[in-house]
Amino acid sequence: MSTIQYGDRIPNNVRLDEDRVLQRALEHWQPRFLDWWKESGPADFQSSDVYLRTAVGVDAKGWASYGQVRMPDYRWGIFLADAEPGRKIGFGDAMGQDAWQSVPGEYRSMLRRFIVTQGDTEPASVEQQRMLGHIAPSLYDLRNLFQINVEEGRHLWAMVYLLHAYFGRDGREEAEALLERHSGDPDNARILETFNEPIDDWLSLYMFTYFTDRDGKYQLKSFAESAFDPLSRTCRFMLTEEAHHMFVGDTGIGRVIRRTIDLMKELKTDDPAAIRRAGGIDMELLQRYLNYWFTSSLDLFGGEDSSNAASAFATGIKGRPDEAGYADHLERDTSFELARPVADWDGSGDGIAVDEIPMRNATNEVVRQSYIRDCEIGLKRWNRTLERAGTGFQLALPSSHFRRKIGAWASVPTDPSGRRITAGQFSAGIGDWVPSADDKAYVKSLMVKVHEPGKMAGWIAPPERGINNLPLDHEYVRVP
Numbered sequence: 068m069s070t071i072q073y074g075d076r077i078p079n080n081v082r083l084d085e086d087r088v089l090q091r092a093l094e095h096w097q098p099r100f101l102d103w104w105k106e107s108g109p110a111d112f113q114s115s116d117v118y119l120r121t122a123v124g125v126d127a128k129g130w131a132s133y134g135q136v137r138m139p140d141y142r143w144g145i146f147l148a149d150a151e152p153g154r155k156i157g158f159g160d161a162m163g164q165d166a167w168q169s170v171p172g173e174y175r176s177m178l179r180r181f182i183v184t185q186g187d188t189e190p191a192s193v194e195q196q197r198m199l200g201h202i203a204p205s206l207y208d209l210r211n212l213f214q215i216n217v218e219e220g221r222h223l224w225a226m227v228y229l230l231h232a233y234f235g236r237d238g239r240e241e242a243e244a245l246l247e248r249h250s251g252d253p254d255n256a257r258i259l260e261t262f263n264e265p266i267d268d269w270l271s272l273y274m275f276t277y278f279t280d281r282d283g284k285y286q287l288k289s290f291a292e293s294a295f296d297p298l299s300r301t302c303r304f305m306l307t308e309e310a311h312h313m314f315v316g317d318t319g320i321g322r323v324i325r326r327t328i329d330l331m332k333e334l335k336t337d338d339p340a341a342i343r344r345a346g347g348i349d350m351e352l353l354q355r356y357l358n359y360w361f362t363s364s365l366d367l368f369g370g371e372d373s374s375n376a377a378s379a380f381a382t383g384i385k386g387r388p389d390e391a392g393y394a395d396h397l398e399r400d401t402s403f404e405l406a407r408p409v410a411d412w413d414g415s416g417d418g419i420a421v422d423e424i425p426m427r428n429a430t431n432e433v434v435r436q437s438y439i440r441d442c443e444i445g446l447k448r449w450n451r452t453l454e455r456a457g458t459g460f461q462l463a464l465p466s467s468h469f470r471r472k473i474g475a476w477a478s479v480p481t482d483p484s485g486r487r488i489t490a491g492q493f494s495a496g497i498g499d500w501v502p503s504a505d506d507k508a509y510v511k512s513l514m515v516k517v518h519e520p521g522k523m524a525g526w527i528a529p530p531e532r533g534i535n536n537l538p539l540d541h542e543y544v545r546v547p
């Protein structure tokens with residue numbers, strides 16, 4: 068078991084006190100992080116007492132403590148999962164060799180780029196969600212938002228620790244730049260597109276935490292397999308926190324559906340206009356939000372046929388989630404059947420061709436497909452609820468070829484089922500497939516803050532239980 072140093076200025080389990088240079092560098096970064104938090108973190112509420120969990124160790128049973136905290140006083144720490152003695156590399160050309168405890172010179176820039184890209188998403192999401200506190204549907208939800216925000220802040224710390232500890236001067240410069248880029252900033256945007264898209268209503272937040280935080284889960288699981296052991300250990304612990312973020316999305320969408328079902332029963336109709344008149348979210352609208360955030364998150368996995376992904380796999384830098392479940396950990400002469408759009412399609416046939424590409428080059432696509440299967444779990448559950456309630460509506464994930472901006476299907480017009488269509492059909496249809504200006508304005512009109520303990524906004528059902536066994540009407544945030 069690692070030693071927890073919770074009393075230090077930066078709580079940690081990496082014996083920061085034994086490396087004074089590193090400790091000083093991180094203590095120098097700490098006030099810059101706090102400045103960023105105050106400027107770009109949740110707008111207002113900084114002096115509110117929030118019922119938060121804080122990571123205090125990595126023991127599966129007792130890793131977090133719960134209590135009232137003012138967010139700027141949150142103890143952001145550096146925690147890595149315990150080392151596995153004698154850990155070996157589990158895939159790629161170096162399979163079976165000792166995992167790396169330092170960065171091999173030849174892989175330095177590739178590893179740094181991965182860590183910076185992952186690190187960049189963490190503060191980006193906090194910036195994207197900055198204004199949501201003002202329109203939270205309940206104190207319970209407000210608390211969950213802030214919980215996610217402080218933990219994304221801690222994930223930034225996790226990546227900054229790796230940069231400082233293993234990448235010298237370049238790493239320190241990258242750590243500074245992580246606080247300088249800003250979500251949606253036209254001059255200095257965040258690295259990945261999805262993390263520059265505004266999240267200004269709570270339906271988008273639930274979609275983001277269901278779909279985009281789940282992309283995060285898959286990235287972290289890929290890095291958990293990494294030959295670079297400190298990265299693997301860091302990501303394994305981050306996954307512990309990530310589960311709650313997806314829970315917020317999963318239960319949030321489920322609660323919207325439950326509320327709408329109640330309205331359908333009350334009104335004895337599933338007519339979207341009637342549901343809207345009653346202040347609910349119609350399932351057609353929910354489906355359009357889902358289409359938008361799911362497809363945007365699919366792009367985060369990168370191109371289907373990628374030599375970068377192949378070399379990340381070959382070198383052992385980034386693997387596949389749950390690598391142990393694959394039969395072949397080398398994938399040297401194996402191949403993958405990749406569906407790609409036929410160029411200059413003339414409308415005959417389905418316009419799809421299948422190429423055999425080396426399996427290693429298809430790693431992004433393999434990971435994307437396991438992500439999609441994970442996304443489907445929630446849909447099945449919601450659809451059962453919709454079916455049991457006797458509604459005729461079912462939600463569906465769109466095809467991974469639909470509305471893509473990156474990869475083989477980028478800018479190829481298809482309908483949500485993945486059927487190829489003309490550019491004209493696409494621009495005529497897209498208004499029905501992703502949220503329209505009307506939809507967004509309607510959702511915005513529903514966003515009113517509810518600050519009375521236990522009360523919920525009218526468009527969402529209450530959750531089944533409170534946080535950490537507390538009752539639902541607990542005052543999760545004390546708003547001054």
Ligand SMILES: [Fe+2]
Pocket residue numbers: 189218219222283309
């Ligand atoms: Fe995160």
Ligand SMILES: [Fe+2]
Pocket residue numbers: 219280283309312
């Ligand atoms: Fe997250």
